[in-house]
Amino acid sequence: MRRAFALAAQGPERGINPRVGCVILSPDGRTLAEGFHRGAGTAHAEVDALSRLAPGAASGATAVVSLEPCNHTGRTGPCAEALIAAGIARVVYTVADPGEASSGGAERLRAAGVEVAGGVLVADGEALLDDWLVAARLGRPVVTVKWASTLDGRAAAADGSSQWITGPEARADVHRERAAADAIIAGIGTVLADDPALTARTPDGRPLPRQPRPVVVGHRPVPDDAAVRRHPLPLTTLPGDDLAAELAGLHREGVRSVFVEGGPALASSIVRAGLADRLLVYLAPALLGGPRTALDALGVTSIDEAIRYRFTEVVPLGADLKITARPEGAR
Structure with a gap:
């Protein structure tokens, strides 16, 4: 997860979207791919990481993400759907997405049979997301x-x-x-x-x-x-x-x-x-x-x-x- 935080920190500090990092791990714990979000209109961290793998290479893998995968279609598609389509077996994240439109990714993943674990290193995740997270909660x-x-x-x-x-x-x-x-x-x-x-x-x-x-x-x-x-x-x-x-x-x-x-x-x-x-x-x-x-x-x-x-x-x-x-x- 700390590697996901480090990846996220490479994204723009301010903007409409949060800074998010993602690490894809093989069933035996090897890093298969990494990605992060580079700003509004670009691929989200999960999709960025998956794009670096050959088709089928993520099947059975674990995605470690610094924010709950989104569940809505904006400028890009829902990350939860991308993870499901790639065959990801397990998703680990820190902070739940508080967005009214974008939340619910964990539930969507579970409904598709993906194992999901949230709440990992929450204090660090909240510190990384900082104003974006508070603003999302406050509206x-x-x-x-x-x-x-x-x-x-x-x-x-x-x-x-x-x-x-x-x-x-x-x-x-x-x-x-x-x-x-x-x-x-x-x-x-x-x-x-x-x-x-x-x-x-x-x-x-x-x-x-x-x-x-x-x-x-x-x-x-x-x-x-x-x-x-x-x-x-x-x-x-x-x-x-x-x-x-x-x-x-x-x-x-x-x-x-x-x-x-x-x-x-x-x-x-x-x-x-x-x-x-x-x-x-x-x-x-x-x-x-x-x-x-x-x-x-x-x-x-x-x-x-x-x-x-x-x-x-x-x-x-x-x-x-x-x-x-x-x-x-x-x-």
């Missing part, structure tokens, strides 16, 4: 809410100035985080006030190879001359009336992770709605005081109603701290 992208603040929780000074609360190391890390997301979301208030480009850049301003899709939330129009309109990817605008439904719509369009960097109003709306899967806070050793807090009202009126998160990582970045937190009970 929406994984949401990271980011802000930079001082020790006293201020995101700007009383006059509204905020550049720069954190140092260059933290700012460079923010751009790496942006590049890792499928989309970056800002509120229209932030766009009108700060005119952000919503791109991922190097410290000297050069664009990183991978860019997040820009999304602006709010009813007011984005000006024609706004920097975000010069983004290399098309701009998406959302009203923000039903954030859960709008995020689900982005998921249907292939967005599996979003990076919310849109000011306290939007961040607070996301947190208040229970949609923040990850908080990313860059904490500067400074004090500003005043009214410009990192979050607005969350509907919490007493300490018993506090929205609890747990720290999963605290990393020094220059003079600042990068703090990652997830909701209590989340993975």
Whole structure:
């Protein structure tokens, strides 16, 4: 199975489809073929591995796969059917496919007389699939809410100035985080006030190879001359009336992770709605005081109603701290 994980890791880290690896073993344990998924529209890992064998060579063999074989027809056919047709006798996998359309491969295999064993090295399998798996279970992208603040929780000074609360190391890390997301979301208030480009850049301003899709939330129009309109990817605008439904719509369009960097109003709306899967806070050793807090009202009126998160990582970045937190009970 660990070899299947290593194969899967060769596939694209982000995308509509998961990273999957497959190893075909002979009845005596020899490796007959290997395969992995190279991205949307290409052969799935099981089919990729089977394609490397002569007809009939997989009869009686075992397929070790890093995700339950799919059971639906999309751009490619169902892997469960391909394994059955090849004469595979046993399938071993880690995590069950949570997709509404693609799940059920294990049941289909068993119905055809194939021996199936799931749940092998589940923690490793979930770590490999990461955001894709969580997004599939939620039916929406994984949401990271980011802000930079001082020790006293201020995101700007009383006059509204905020550049720069954190140092260059933290700012460079923010751009790496942006590049890792499928989309970056800002509120229209932030766009009108700060005119952000919503791109991922190097410290000297050069664009990183991978860019997040820009999304602006709010009813007011984005000006024609706004920097975000010069983004290399098309701009998406959302009203923000039903954030859960709008995020689900982005998921249907292939967005599996979003990076919310849109000011306290939007961040607070996301947190208040229970949609923040990850908080990313860059904490500067400074004090500003005043009214410009990192979050607005969350509907919490007493300490018993506090929205609890747990720290999963605290990393020094220059003079600042990068703090990652997830909701209590989340993975």
